[in-house]
Amino acid sequence: MSEIEGIYAVWLREAKIYIREKERLVSAVISPLLWIFGFGAGIGTTIESVGGYSYQMFIYPGIMVMTVLFTSLFYGIYVIWDRKLDFLKEVLVAPVSRASVFVGKMLGGATDAMVQVIYLIIIGLIFLDVPFTPLTIIEAFLMLLLISIAMVSIGLVIGANLTSPEGFSLVINFVMWPMFFFSGALFPVSNLSPWLAAVTRINPMTYGVDAMRGIILGINHYSLLLDTAVLMVFTAMMMGIGIMSFRRM
C-alpha cells in the first residue's frame, strides 16, 4: 500500500508541475503542428501519394510516434534539474523503494506525452480527416502509451546517470534523431536499400511506427502482433535498466 502511495506521490508532483508550467503545454502543441502542416504539407506537394494516402496523412501516425518519442526522451532532463535543485533528495530519502520512485517518474513522463497525444488526435480529427474509429483511437492511445513508457525509461536512465543538462541534451540527440529517422516515420520501409533496411529493422521505433500506421491507416509492413511483442519486450528491458539506474542514484 505504501509503495502505491509513493508512486502516486511522485506522479502527482509531476502532473501538478506539468499543468502549472504553461510553456510546456504550449510547446507540446506547436512542434507536432509544425511537422504536420509545415513539413508534411510542404513535402506532400511533391509526392503524389503513399499507399493510397496523401503524404501528410501517411506521416501522421509517424508524427504521433515522433511527438511521443521526443517528449518522453526529453523528460529525463527533469531528473537532472530535480537533482540540481535537490528536490529529488526528499523522494530518495523517503521510505519508498527506488522502483516505486522510478515508476512514479515514468508515469509522470508518460502523462506529459499522452496529453500531447490527445491534442494530436483532436487535430487529426478536425483538420486532417484521419479515418479514426472509437476503437482505433483506443488502440492508438494504448500503443503510444507503451512507446512512451519505453522512451521515458530511456530518458530517465540517461538522466539518472548524468549530472549536467547540457550533457543530457547531447546524449539524447544521439538517441533521438537516429531512432526517429530510421523508424520509417517519414518514409515507407518496404523498398529501402539493404543497409537502411537493416538499420530500421533493429530500431524498436520502426515497430512502433508500423503498429500505429497499421492501426490508423491499415498499412502494415510487419504484423501488429510482432510490433506489439517487440515493443513490449523492449519496454520491459528499458524499465528494468531504469529501475537499476535509480537504485544506484
Add this chain to the structure above:
Amino acid sequence: MVIKTEALTKNFGKITAVNELDLEVKEGEIFGLLGPNGAGKTTLISMLCTMLRPTSGKAWVNGFDVVREPGKVRKSIGIVFQQASVDDLLTGRENLQLHNLLFEVPKAVRKQRIDEVLSIVNLEKRADDFVNTYSGGMRRRLELARGIMHHPKILFLDEPTLGLDPQTREHIWEYIKELASKECMTVMLTTHYMEEAEQLCDRVAIIDYGKIVALDSPDALKNNVARDIVKIKQKIPDIEKIRKLGYVMKAEEKEGTLYISIKDASLHLQDLLSNTGPIDFVEVRRGSLSDVFLHYTGREIREGDAEGGFWERMMKR
C-alpha cells in the same frame, strides 16, 4: 543511545571523508557537528540517513543498522538538507501533502498534522502560496515543518541556517529549540557557524578531516581552552615575561597586538597589567568556540564560505 557509530569510515577514491569515527548521541539532546567545509560533516550525516553507504565501520540509528535496515531508519528520522529541497512550483501545503504520502503518515491524521506543523513554524497564512514566493527563511521553516511531519525520533539538520541573514538565523534557532522540546526529538545538526553551535547545542563534536578532535558541551570545551582572552597593544611588548606568569595559558603576538589567554580575567587582569608595563590599549573578551576550534585544529574556521558549485548558487535565488 539513539545514534551510535563504530569506526565509521567513508572513502571517496583516495580521499577519506569520514575516518574511523566513533560517536554516541543520547536521546533528547541537541548534538552539533562543528567543522569547516569539507570536514566530513555532511558525509557523516548522509551515512546516518542511509543516503550513502559506509566504506567500513558500523552505525545504528534508533537501534537500526543503517546498512541492513535502511527502511526502518528512514521511517524514524526527519531530514532538513543543506540546499532547499522544497518544491518551488507547489504550495507549502502541497509540499507537506506529498511528504505525508511518501512517509506513510496515517490518512486519518494527515490534515490535522499539516495544520499542526504549519502553526509551529508560523506559516499557516502562507501555506497556500507557491513556495517560489517564499523568502529564504520561510523555505527553511517549511522544511523544518516537513522534517517533523511524520513524528521522527531524530531530526537531522544539515547546515540549517546556511545563507540566511543573522536575524532570520536567530528565528530559526528558536524554532529548532521549540521543536526539539515540543516534539521530544533528538536533533543532530551540522554547522560551520560557531555561534550556532554555542546557542543551540547541548554537546558539540568538533570535526576536522573526518575525525572528531574534541567533544563536549560548548561551555566545557571553552573552559578547556581559555575562559578569557586579553588583547593588549603596547610599544615594546615583553612576551617572554608574560608567558612565564602562572595563570597565562598562552600568549601570542599578531600584527602588533598581544593575545593572552588566561583562566579568569576577573582574578588576574590587574596582576597581568602590572607585569606588562605601560600599554596603549586593552580589551578583554570571553573565549568562544572559534578559539576552541583554533586550539584543536590549528586553523581558523571561516564563516560564511559559500558551499556548493555554480549551479547550486545560481538556483538558490
